[in-house]
Amino acid sequence: MGEKYLTISELNLEGQFLGFVGDAGKFKYLRLGIPSGDVQVKLPKELRADLSLSLVQGEQIRVDGISKLNPHTGEIKFKAYRVKPTDVCPNQNLTPQTKAKIMVCQKSGCLKRGGKGLLSELEKTLCDRGLSDKVTIEHTGCQKRCSSAPNCVVRIGKKHYKKIHPDAIASLLENHFT
Structure with a gap:
């Protein structure tokens, strides 16, 4: 994320996987639905291929990573180092993908x-x-x-x-x- 960003803290988020963000086949981020809204989390290259084949939209997942802050703009970015499915039942108001x-x-x-x-x-x-x-x-x-x-x-x-x-x-x- 460059040297202009300062590491704020460890990141442990649980929520509903909403999909990937990026060009076709070249996604860099995943969208995570959490109670306070949707967030985008950057994925390292070594996780992208495995996750594209294993994650199902609507599935509950846990994202471990770090959050970084750009002190000039106040922008916070999230970067994952581990993504795992959880055993929690999905929210009833968000229907999982059955396709x-x-x-x-x-x-x-x-x-x-x-x-x-x-x-x-x-x-x-x-x-x-x-x-x-x-x-x-x-x-x-x-x-x-x-x-x-x-x-x-x-x-x-x-x-x-x-x-x-x-x-x-x-x-x-x-x-x-x-």
């Missing part, structure tokens, strides 16, 4: 090897079967599996499926939602 998520790599290597076609075929197949409202398609950065490009990961609950054809994805989702 399945399909993460499609949009880096140049995957796009050159059929990523655009995969994405359009996937959207068409889901629309034809009436599943487009039950699934979130997310554009991601590199998934570190370039040799098997184009890459997509299907996440249904806590299960992850890789290297699946769009028709097989639609069948899998139909079975899950019926």
Whole structure:
């Protein structure tokens, strides 16, 4: 965060995970819903990939980190060093996400090897079967599996499926939602 920021204190926040903030696949922050409002917490690079696959929107999480203050502007920034789910039931007024998520790599290597076609075929197949409202398609950065490009990961609950054809994805989702 630079030398212009002064470390204020340790940070221990518990709240509801509301999503990531940043460009597609290049998020740097997570949004956390706490009783006093929403806050953005910066994530270190080593946590970003794991959290994008493990956190579910609406889930209760605990964020440990530090808070820093810019003495010139009075701005406070939060930076996490640990993020863990808690066993607390989510707030009733904020509904957790029940949609399945399909993460499609949009880096140049995957796009050159059929990523655009995969994405359009996937959207068409889901629309034809009436599943487009039950699934979130997310554009991601590199998934570190370039040799098997184009890459997509299907996440249904806590299960992850890789290297699946769009028709097989639609069948899998139909079975899950019926």
